[in-house]
Amino acid sequence: MRTTTVVVGAGHAGLAMSRCLAERGIDHVVLERGEVANSWRTERWDSLRLLTPNWQSRLPGFGYQGEHPDGFRTMPEVIDFIEGYARAISAPVRTHTRVISMRPTDAGYLVRTDRGDWHARCVVLASGACNVPCVPRLAEAVSPAIRTLTPTTYRNPDQLEDGGVLVVGASATGVQLADEIHRSGRPVTLAVGEHIRAPRTYRGRDIQWWMDAAGVLDQRYDEVDDIDRARRVPSLQLVGSPERAMLDLNALRDDGVRLVGRLAGIADGRLQFSGSLANQCTLSDLKLGRLLDAIDRFATEHGLDGEVGSPHRFSPTRVDESPTLTLDLARSGIRTILWATGFRPDYTWLEVPVLDRKGRIRHDGGVTPAPGLYVMGLPFLRRRRSQLIDGAGADARELSAHLAAYLHGQVIEAAA
Numbered sequence: 001m002r003t004t005t006v007v008v009g010a011g012h013a014g015l016a017m018s019r020c021l022a023e024r025g026i027d028h029v030v031l032e033r034g035e036v037a038n039s040w041r042t043e044r045w046d047s048l049r050l051l052t053p054n055w056q057s058r059l060p061g062f063g064y065q066g067e068h069p070d071g072f073r074t075m076p077e078v079i080d081f082i083e084g085y086a087r088a089i090s091a092p093v094r095t096h097t098r099v100i101s102m103r104p105t106d107a108g109y110l111v112r113t114d115r116g117d118w119h120a121r122c123v124v125l126a127s128g129a130c131n132v133p134c135v136p137r138l139a140e141a142v143s144p145a146i147r148t149l150t151p152t153t154y155r156n157p158d159q160l161e162d163g164g165v166l167v168v169g170a171s172a173t174g175v176q177l178a179d180e181i182h183r184s185g186r187p188v189t190l191a192v193g194e195h196i197r198a199p200r201t202y203r204g205r206d207i208q209w210w211m212d213a214a215g216v217l218d219q220r221y222d223e224v225d226d227i228d229r230a231r232r233v234p235s236l237q238l239v240g241s242p243e244r245a246m247l248d249l250n251a252l253r254d255d256g257v258r259l260v261g262r263l264a265g266i267a268d269g270r271l272q273f274s275g276s277l278a279n280q281c282t283l284s285d286l287k288l289g290r291l292l293d294a295i296d297r298f299a300t301e302h303g304l305d306g307e308v309g310s311p312h313r314f315s316p317t318r319v320d321e322s323p324t325l326t327l328d329l330a331r332s333g334i335r336t337i338l339w340a341t342g343f344r345p346d347y348t349w350l351e352v353p354v355l356d357r358k359g360r361i362r363h364d365g366g367v368t369p370a371p372g373l374y375v376m377g378l379p380f381l382r383r384r385r386s387q388l389i390d391g392a393g394a395d396a397r398e399l400s401a402h403l404a405a406y407l408h409g410q411v412i413e414a415a416a
Ligand SMILES: Cc1cc2nc3c(=O)[nH]c(=O)nc-3n(C[C@H](O)[C@H](O)[C@H](O)COP(=O)(O)OP(=O)(O)OC[C@H]3O[C@@H](n4cnc5c(N)ncnc54)[C@H](O)[C@@H]3O)c2cc1C
Pocket: 008, 009, 010, 011, 012, 013, 014, 031, 032, 033, 034, 035, 036, 037, 038, 039, 040, 044, 049, 050, 051, 052, 097, 098, 099, 100, 126, 127, 128, 129, 130, 151, 173, 343, 349, 376, 377, 378, 387, 388, 389, 390
């Protein structure tokens, strides 16, 4: 089978690209190993809601039409939304078609699937940034008597043994799961490394509204000093709940979650935690202060001070003077460890030499060094909002323009 462009993955990013290719009259197919929105169907826990408000999931030609623009979608609602988009744009999706390998040919690429081969001049990888949970090496030292889970295997607290739970990682996923598991009546210990504290609302407006309005999310990949670092920044400690509650370490600690430092090692059945918890929290408080300063400046410069609430600051993160540094796993009562330590893409099927030593794809704003090969949906791909549903539209427009120019034989360095 032949087509001009293969798009791998029918999440929102692949679909946004499909819509932009169709607008340009570029013949393409979208190959999807499961159903449309497969990641949201199969890889998320039951209670998850988006942490971005409904109004903020804007895709090319498709926005929120409901009555709760400030609400947060549940997983069934996210699936409906993405499915609705695929229908609205009549995306040429081939579901249940898994790409098993892909390699360059004289005329472009050979994309092999479990339902036949495709030849294409261009390929867009929209196969997701969060296919595989990152679990640190030290997990190998955990005794088999302890159950280990990741955010993709965790569904709800009923799955868990009785007894204590150690959640490793305190970004959005870690704080949300620590909170849910603690509420199920299990004692929770949360190992905290680098994290970004954020209020749900500030001066009466959602934090995402401020970051959107102030242009923080539009910051471009070629404008930041250290893009490698910016691409590795953890997610904000946020939860999308109807109560619009702030879920920071103070809230968790007040509810009874035990906070410890970053999990640094496991030896002879003992967990060792870094002593840097207080420093990490101070750093996070400082960054929060800088974000709020920037918001306040923006509000004043744009004449919003009369319309929104007054500026204020949040009390510093409280940590124990001498937090626990070691725990004997057997005696601690911990029966489960949940690794909320991030995610990475899966490119094991990609036989194109575009990966670096760490297996990360090399790209300049989504344009890879391999002619006609593009990538979508990665953190800070082209702008800070790139990995959000809301970021796919602008990225797809620019990358489809680059792809169209490539097809027309123009020499181009990077997308505009
Ligand atoms: C826990 C969690 C919470 C998040 N919360 C938010 C949020 O609140 N708001 C927000 O805007 N974003 C959120 N995101 C980020 C982002 O929206 C997701 O990472 C999103 O799923 C990325 O979209 P995508 O289309 O790039 O990838 P995906 O949705 O992962 O889509 C990739 C598709 O490619 C398919 N695929 C992969 N490999 C193959 C293959 N070999 N062959 C064929 N098909 C393949 C997959 O089945 C999948 O359907 C969250 C992410 C996670 C993990």
